[in-house]
Amino acid sequence: MPLTSEPLRKLGFLTIGLFDEDDPGAGHESTLQVIQLGEELGFDSAWVRHRHLQFGISSPVAVLAAASQRTSRIELGTAVIPLGWENPLRLAEDLATVDVLSHGRLNPGLSVGPPRHYDHLAPALYPDTADAEDFSYQRVERLLGFIRGEKATDFSGTEGIEEYSPRVQPHAAGLADRLWYGGASTRSARWAGEHRMNLLTSSVVRAEDPDATEVDFAAIQAAHIHEFRAHHPLGADARVSQGLVVIPTDSATPEQRAKYEAYAASRRPRVGKAHGPARMTFAEDLVGTSTQIAERLYADAAFREVSEVAFALPFTFEHEDYVQILTDVAMKLGPELGWKPAA
Secondary structure (H helix, E strand, O other): OOOOOOOOOEEEEEEOOOOEOOEHHHHHHHHHHHHHHHHHHOOOEEEEOOOOOOOOOOOHHHHHHHHHOOOOOOEEEEEEEEHHHOOHHHHHHHHHHHHHHOOOOEEEEEEOOOOOOHHHHHHHHOOOOOOOOOOOOHHHHHHHHHHOOOOOOOOOEEEOOEEEOOOOOOOOOOHHHHOEEEOOOHHHHHHHHHOOOEEEOOOEEEOOOOOOOOOOHHHHHHHHHHHHHHHOOOHHHOOEEEOOEEEEOOOOOHHHHHHHHHHHHHHHHHEOOOEOOOOEEEOOOEEEOHHHHHHHHHOOOOHHHOOEEEEEOOOOOOHHHHHHHHHHHHHHHHHHOOOOOOO
16 A cells, blocks of 8 residues: 555656767667657656766757657656756756747756866866856856846847847746756755755765765655755645656566666665765665565655656666566556556
8 A cells, every 4th residue: 555645646757868879860769769658658757867978868958859849748857957067048048948849848957066077078168267167056046047037138129120138038937937956965955945946856865974884765865855845935845856766577578677687786786875975875776566666665755755756767778678668667657656647
């Protein structure tokens, strides 16, 4: 029996969109087909990861613009855009444009911090301003302001036959309410709540107790959700999405089951421990029948706090594996969690 007081309201999925360097079109096409399949199966949302200088989606906004023209209902999200790579004003224009093209279906997920391997990257990314760039939450605040319609310039009006607006155009009404912050710490959860954002959680959190030798991932994530809602104007109604790696095997072949179990086993040693100076820790991947996975989710302290999820697809599987996993999530696991597919 479910341990939550309400059924799962929104069911989504997250994909990394891997591709072959020698044939990148095929991988991008696979991602678009997976999103189309998600809509056909009744998923509420599809999210894409963001990977720079890797063989995954480097321009999620462009990919979701394409997806918006192949779908009509499913919400389209990014998980997440690292703002250290972005100019907030230009990104605001891109996000607003795709939101208009999708008729209000865009859900941008964001994060801050210096780009990974910044010492190696800075000469190419910010050749003249590398030491002056601000990678703090202030970068998100700038983006929030532009999307909410704050002035970007003190110049406006008509000049010749050209008309100029003081704010970002197009202005996408409602987009500001669909901005998510990817938080993995108490501080980020609190900040997201204070700034009226939605909270996007994942399978990674920061274990902030320096004295803990063993860590309880679900308890930490649940505490982050409580912190977020305690500081959000909407309180308990503030939106939170959970993003665990979930792999149902109901219709999987024996070969697929063996591959999925091996994948999860290879990642299990990192569970229950804090890693590196940042003390990051990871959730265990959930592999099994939909009934088995549902039981484990209902026992998860953080899952019991949410009514929407974006289950993450594993990084390295084949297209047919994603089809099987998504089909089982929609047809088997979702109903086990009380979810009903979108019309």
